[in-house]
Amino acid sequence: MTQVRVAVDVGGTFTDVCIFDEDDRSMRVTKVPSTPSDPMIAVMKGVERGEIDLQDVSLFSHGTTVATNALITRKFPEAAMVTTKGFRDVIEIRDGTKDNLWDAYDDVPGPYIKRRDRFEITERMDFEGNVITPLDEVEAQRLASVLRRRGVTTVAVCFINSFANPAHETRMRELLEEELPGVAISTSAEILPEIFEHDRFNTAVSNAVLAPLVSGYVNRLSDALSNGGYGGDLLLLHSGGGSMTPRMVERFPVRLAASGIAAGAISAQFIAEQCGMPHAVGLDMGGTSTDICLVNDGELRTTKEWQVEYGHPIIFPSIEVLTIGAGGGSLAHIDIAGSLRNGPQSAGADPGPACYANGGEEPTNTDANIVLNRLGTELAGGAKSLDRDAASAAINRVIGEPLGMETEEAACAVLKVANANMADAVRLVSIRRGLDPREFALVAFGGAGALHGADVARELDIPTVIVPPNPGVTSAMGCLLVDIRHDLSEMYSGLVGEIDPEDLEQHFAALEADAANRLAQERVSPENTVLQRKISMRYHGQWRSLMVPMNRGPESLAEAVQTFHEQHEKEYAFRQDEQAVEVYQLQVTGIGRTPKPSFRKATELTEDPGDPVxxxxxxxxxxxxxxxxxxxxxxxxxxxxxxxxxxxxxxxxxxxxxxxxxxxxxxxxxxxxxxxxx
Structure with missing residues (x-):
């Protein structure tokens, strides 16, 4: 029986399917138009179009935009937040910053849960986890009755200082579960047991509002695959560059909020390594946006804090990706000053570019490419026909005539602006960090990346562009390259010289036991389980900290301190070896190794390309x-x-x-x- 591995990536315009044959190590791909109203429809259509017999599938991996789109559109279920008396407005007060400091009229979007749905309860812990005011259980039960009458389907429980002692949050959860059976409940101490209440509360709130939506979608898709004959677990790519099973998605759906974006970055890293390029920029240009990532010395940059909308941080490790509104469907327009602009608005999948002849009348990058004859008259193997006359009419009406240009000149100008936008984004992730893009390769993929890659590279003096074998489904391929992964953390404060090594070891061991238990629930065998330790440190008196690897053994803490000094010098250009070092946080990453595809390498090479078609x-x-x-x-x-x-x-x-x-x-x-x- 032929065994295949299937990876599916849902984009804004197309849903990509990648099928890897384990026997002959061949890859075949297919694409179908996305169905924003229900992404599962496109996923199953992709399975059908790819002629996949689900009984032959050994692994089914999926990168999804369901969580991202839900946070963007804010189409949430009935949600409530329960918090300590006096802390109802933490997620609205935020940290006082703005995305655009100089725009007095640019307001940060409001919280995911409105003020009328945020409730206070009597309880209080101090910063060390000691009970100051016990949880008022009578008040809690009365509140649970109110939430039941309101028809709430998901609740975020966010108590102050619960990172130090989660007992009150745990009891509140029990009381809510008794009164509200079947309701999703997220506690901030379980989601993110860390200090800084705004970050912790907002991450828990994000998890709560996504829980019914994401788990519902994941479970429906998992059932559809099982009914079709698939016997394994559906694996879902998360923002940290690993995957999760539906069991863990039900508990931590917020981790899927950058799922599809991470897949492309993982593929860019793999392709660069395959080509012997330790430094690379990934340019993933799809139908709606372009995602840019950086591979430096073979490693992807990661970040601890990120957000779908500014002011609403999600504090989980995530691959660092810069997303801009420059895709095949990005709209070209003339602004009020008479200048040509490109994006960030997009025609999306429906109605799409003017050349789709589906009701879209505004010109896009796709229209410009078809006007210049760089594209043929079909996309995705005939799944979408393109109307060149409609594209020319839109370009001429909106851009050409107002600027006094011929249609071809106008189309060329549209692409130049789009390429300049992407080049600026590459500068942000490279030059801004002291890295020279001329020393990097550009990995161009996505449905439109290979159309623009060479021009973007010219703009930046990048010497080489790499276009993978299947650029339009490269993000989907990334889903085949990841392991199951969980990142757990715990606050742990103390000066290095005053820390008891045995106590530190006990805390690490507890985190490792939790990580191993999660992997066991996902049916990962002990021989495929890997546990990695990291420790966050800072100079005594500092606010910011750095995470460094932590070994095992009696000298592990001293080795970590030395690594911290070295990393601090790289990051901030100075070190203070004589200064006391403070431990701030512990982290354990649990990895469940999954089998990776072994791609076939050509053995016969010929310089003759053959005849063009x-x-x-x-x-x-x-x-x-x-x-x-x-x-x-x-x-x-x-x-x-x-x-x-x-x-x-x-x-x-x-x-x-x-x-x-x-x-x-x-x-x-x-x-x-x-x-x-x-």
Whole structure:
């Protein structure tokens, strides 16, 4: 029986399906239009279109935008927050910052739970976890009755200082469960047992409002796959670059809030490593947005604090990705000052670009590409037909006529603005951190990344662009490359010289036991379980801390301190070895290893690309209309060398090799475009 692994990534415009055959190590892909009203419909259509027999599937992995979209659209179920008396407005007061400091009219979006749905209860712990005021259980039971009458379906319990002692939150949860059977309850001490109440409360609130939506979607999809014959667990990619089973998603749905974004970053890291490039920028350009990540010395940058909307932090480890509104469906328009703009507004999947002939009348990047003949008249192997006349009319009406440009010039200008926006975003993740993009490779993928990759690289003087074998479904492939992963943390304060090593070891051991238990619940065997320790430190008197690896053994703490000094110097350009070091937090990462696909490498190389399938006129800024050979990518052999201008088309994407550049197909079937040889 042939065994396959399936990965599905739901995007704003298309849902991508990646099918890996374990026997011959071949990969095939398919795409279907996304169904925003119910993403599961597109997932199952993708399974059907890919001719996948679910009985033959050994692993089904999924990157989903359900949680992200829910936080953006704020279509939440009936939710409530229960907090300590006097702390009802913590999530509204926030930290007093603004995304745009200089815009007096730019208000931060309001909390996910409105003030009328936030309730106070009598209880109080001090910062060490000692009970100051016991939980008033009579008051708590009365509140539970009120929530039942209101029809609340999910509750966030957020008590002050519960990170030091969760006893009151745990008891409040028990009382609510007695009165509200079936209601999802998130306690802040379980979701994020850390200091700083705004961060902890908001993460718990985000988890609560997502719980019914995300767990409902995940369970429906899991049941549909099981009914179709799939016998394993559905694995869902989370923001930290690992995966979770539906059992853990029910408890921690907020971890899926950057699910699909993380998949692309993982793929970019894998492809760069495969090509021998320790430094790379990932450019994942889809239909709605572009996600940019940075691989430095082979490692992806991660962050502890991130947000879908500014002012509403989610405090879980997450792969650091910068998202901008520059996708194939980004709208081009003239602003009130008469300047050409591109995005962040998008035509989305419905009605889509003007060339979709589905009601969209505003020009997009896709329309500009089809006007310049860089795209053919079909997308996704015929799943979507494109109307070039409609695209030309939209470009001319909205951009060309107001700016006095010919249609081709206007389309070229649209793409130049989009490329400049993406180049600026790359500068933010590289130059802003003291890194030179000229020392990096650009991994261009997503449905539209290969169309723009070479031009973005030229803008930044990046010498090489790597286009993976299936750029349009590369994010889906990332779902096949991750392990099951859980990140647990605990506050632990004390000066290094005053800490009892045995006490520190007991705290680490408790976290490891919790991580191992979670993995066991997800049916991970002990031999596939890996537990990693980290410790957060800072110089005594500092506010910010740094997380460094923590070994085991009697010298582990001293080794961690030395690593902290070195990391501090790298991050902030100074170190103070004579200064006392304070431990701030402990973290344990539990990893359940899953089998990874082993991709096939070409053994026979030939420089002859063969004959193009056709030749068509394509417009380039330098040279105007040029007769350009069009190759079908599946027919171009490994080792082939091609001089631009060339168009390379395939099911899931189109690659543009501009005039003055050279491309070659490497042994992994990546297209490497050498831009600096122009």
């Amino acid at each position: 056709t030749t068509r006129p394509v417009y380039f800024e330098d040279g105007g209309w040029q007769d350009t050979p069009v190759y079908e990518r599946t027919r171009v052999p490994a080792g082939a060398r091609i001089t631009g201008p060339v168009i390379i088309s395939q099911l899931d994407s189109t690659t543009v090799v501009p005039p003055g550049t050279r491309a070659e197909i490497d042994e992994w079937l990546n297209i490497r475009i050498h831009v600096k040889e122009a």
